[in-house]
Amino acid sequence: MAAITLSGVVKSYGRVTAVHGIDLEIAHNEFVVLVGPSGCGKSTTLRMIAGLEEISGGEIRIGGRLVNDLPPRKRNISMVFQNYALYPHMTVRENLGFGLKIAGQPPAVVAERVAEAAAILGLAELLDRVPGELSGGQRQRVAMGRAIVRHPDAFLFDEPLSNLDAKLRGQMRAEIKKLHQKVETTVVYVTHDQVEAMTLADRIVVMRDGRIEQTGTPIEVFSHPVNTFVAGFIGSPPMNMLPARVSGGALRLADGTGIALPERLAGRAPEGAEVILGIRPDDLSPVGHGLIEAGQGAEVEMTVEIAEPLGMESLILSRLGGQEVQAKLYGPRFVAPGERLTFRIALDRAHLFDAATGRALEAG
Amino acid sequence: MTALLRTHRTDPAPFLLLAPAVLVMLSVVALPLVFSLWTSLTPYRLTRPETIGAFIGLRNYIRLFSDGAFWAAFGRTLLFLVIALNVEFLLGLGIALLINRITWGQRTLRTVMMFPMMFSPILVGFQFKFLFNDHIGIVNNALQSLGLIDFAIPWLVDGRLAMFSIIFAEVWMSTSVFAILLLAGLFAMPRDPIEAAKVDGCNPWQVFRHITLPFLMPFVYIAMTIRSLDVARAYDIVKVMTDGGPAGRTELLWTLIARTGYENARMGQANAMAYVSTVLSVLFTWYFARKLIAARRTMGGAE
Structure with missing residues (x-):
């Protein structure tokens, strides 16, 4: 030893x-x-x-x-x-x-x-x-x-x-x-x-x-x-990575979708910075079917493209900011392709990376 | 079931198709075998064809068992076999291990190594007869030029040296059989158990002794089987180099059998000798085949 x-x-x-x-x-x-x-x-x-x-x-x-x-x-x-x-x-x-x-x-x-x-x-x-x-x-x-x-x-x-x-x-x-x-x-x-x-x-x-x-x-x-x-x-399914630009205290995704920059991350990215927003599928769930408490995080509407039911949970393939993303729905519930759902993003667990270097943007 | 039997009985096609092969086997293998067995039970002489009809039972065999010259040849063949196989095995193993280690020029070396096998044994015999000649041979010449000896060594004239010279030629010609087969074995060997043994605390010798060698044994037995059959029927090299001489000191089974059968024309006696010596070959083959099967069974888990 x-x-x-x-x-x-x-x-x-x-x-x-x-x-x-x-x-x-x-x-x-x-x-x-x-x-x-x-x-x-x-x-x-x-x-x-x-x-x-x-x-x-x-x-x-x-x-x-x-x-x-x-x-x-x-x-x-x-x-x-x-x-x-x-x-x-x-x-x-x-x-x-x-x-x-x-x-x-x-x-x-x-x-x-x-x-x-x-x-x-x-x-x-x-x-x-x-x-x-x-x-x-x-x-x-x-x-x-x-x-x-x-x-x-x-x-x-x-x-x-x-x-x-x-x-x-x-x-x-x-x-x-x-x-x-x-x-x-x-x-x-x-x-x-x-x-x-x-x-x-x-x-x-x-x-x-x-x-x-x-x-x-x-x-x-x-x-x-x-x-x-x-x-x-690390993590399965892998984290969703969405390119974004910091503009007016919010993140603008490639197609113009705006997401309020959470306080936890706000100080890390200056106005105009090109960043990558990282969201794990577990942190992106339909309202009422996730681990995110009501009233927390941002809400977006997305259309379900493919749903993969696994029993207690389903993986949902959808599109956000013009890019494919994976989300997780908890509870046994049937989801039809084409269904439009409101998803909640757990922004307090989201990650920000520098778009050029890929490094995590740290506080301070 | 009855339908099956009926078609068997009435349909001549299978028999017709098998007939040529059966005929060839009968005429090429079975008939000569029966014929030679029969002649070994007669006083058949090539010079007196009518003797082939005289059945004398086992008298040829009985005479053999009290024939000192035959048993001397038998023992010499056995000795020849044991020495040649072991020397070839050790040299072949060494060569295979060395060639396995080199990375540059390995293919070329492998090909060069096969050269001795490409020559007719008769030519190898002539070549070594020249090399070992006591007057003009290059071996004595070299030894004398180096100042190691100041007389001529009678390589092919002295009984013991003549045997040595023949074994030397045989080993030179056939070591590559072992080398090639063992090299094939080394190529097929998985690397993981060797690394595991290194981590388990083995030094290089222990890795060889406990891992590499057991893995190679099936290949060794295959080579031994092939070579024991080959060496047991040795004739050409001996015939050319010493013709069984001096004074019968290098007489092996097959040179004795050929002499008895063709030179003395006593074919009945010669065939009796041949049958006894076949037993020797069969015994060696059986022994190595058994070892091979045992070794392969335990190697079943090799990835």
């Missing part, structure tokens, strides 16, 4: 730079999720922590120890791979015990730790099977078991759930969370799925193009995205 520190970590392949100097402090026992689209450098960063990729610059410390030039076997970490990476010629028992055997632990200790891990993960029945005889979820569980038997300083997860079907993914997500509560260890978890990131993380690190865009708790990242990229990436 240990803290992990990355300072100015760079990875380049020849002329191409995949990771541009990352600084990250991961506290002891913290569950940190690196999230971002494909090619953002999150997996490379994880593999550099594991020692499977050499770093081209900067420093990585695990538990205060500089590990830049240590091979993976000397870093005392364990890793769970996307493709499980079980040893196909060994039984589950041998897979679990392999690392301990290599480390020269006596057979009694190996057996005890394997039994312990098998009990935690419900693998006791499967110990004598080989990976070829296991389902995807079982293989993933063995891969996790193999990681925990060694009592490492940190667990590294590289998109461990992306090969599983949706239902199993939900289950395994819960198991990983439980596992982290049972086995107190630092975890670095890589995923491209923002739902996984939100549900699992103590702290989310959003990455793009080899850089960290924002670091924070799931709620911070969700409520205070620092730019349009983070705002669009």
Whole structure:
């Protein structure tokens, strides 16, 4: 168990730079999720922590120890791979015990730790099977078991759930969370799925193009995205982004629709500024069918183009300021295409971004 | 059901269609097999064709079992097989691992590696006969020029050295069979278990020993099966390089069988030897095939 520190970590392949100097402090026992689209450098960063990729610059410390030039076997970490990476010629028992055997632990200790891990993960029945005889979820569980038997300083997860079907993914997500509560260890978890990131993380690190865009708790990242990229990436369905101009204390959308500039945001955008108004679908609901208290926020009339009923709620595709927007209607109610409804915007939860830089406009 | 049986009985088409294949198999495989088995039960001599009719039971086989020269050839073939296969395996594995590591010029090297397999074994035999010649051979010449020896080593004249020279030629010619098959295995190998093993605490040797090698074993057994059949029937290289000499010290099963059958014209006896030596090949193939099946079963989970 240990803290992990990355300072100015760079990875380049020849002329191409995949990771541009990352600084990250991961506290002891913290569950940190690196999230971002494909090619953002999150997996490379994880593999550099594991020692499977050499770093081209900067420093990585695990538990205060500089590990830049240590091979993976000397870093005392364990890793769970996307493709499980079980040893196909060994039984589950041998897979679990392999690392301990290599480390020269006596057979009694190996057996005890394997039994312990098998009990935690419900693998006791499967110990004598080989990976070829296991389902995807079982293989993933063995891969996790193999990681925990060694009592490492940190667990590294590289998109461990992306090969599983949706239902199993939900289950395994819960198991990983439980596992982290049972086995107190630092975890670095890589995923491209923002739902996984939100549900699992103590702290989310959003990455793009080899850089960290924002670091924070799931709620911070969700409520205070620092730019349009983070705002669009975190949260599902994604935030609606509407270009607007500040004019006479109100926001003018592209088609001239005016929305009163709420007090909370008024000071952040000077008269005449080009901005982007960010509204999450949850904050845009038909009157009487949302989470917004009556009398609050602005009201607009929109025509329903498509309604996607999900049972307790429906996603509504409509148009605002000449642009497609998604809204959410709470409660089981049928909505016909073409229906005209009054929507309420929860302006106290809306976001303003600079149209040129995409950065959030902060108070002051 | 009855309708099905009736069509079977009345419709001649399937039989007609199968007939050519059956005829060819009978005349090319079954008939010669029965014929050779029969001659091994007769005192058949090529010079006296009428002897083919004289049935003498198992007398040829009984004589074989007390024939020291035959068992010497049998043992030598076994030794030849074991040494050649193991050396070829180790060299082939080394070459495959090295070629797998390089990124530049790998295709070219792979092609170059196949060259020895493209030559006729007879030519390889002639080439090595020249190389190892004690008077004009390049090996002695080189050793003497380097000042390592000041006499001529009788490579093909000394019994032990002659065996070594033949094995050397065989290994030179066929190591690439192992190298190519093992390289194919390395290409097919998933990278993840290797990385997992590294993180699990393995040093490079342990990764090789516990992950790479078990994964390669099916490929090793395939190569072993092919090569054991190949080496067990070795004839051409030996015939050209030493012709079983000196004084029968490099006589292998098939050179002995050919000598008995064609030079001494004792075809009945030669066929009896051939049947016994076939058992050797069958045993090796059976052994490696069993190992292969076992290795492949456990590799079933490999992604």
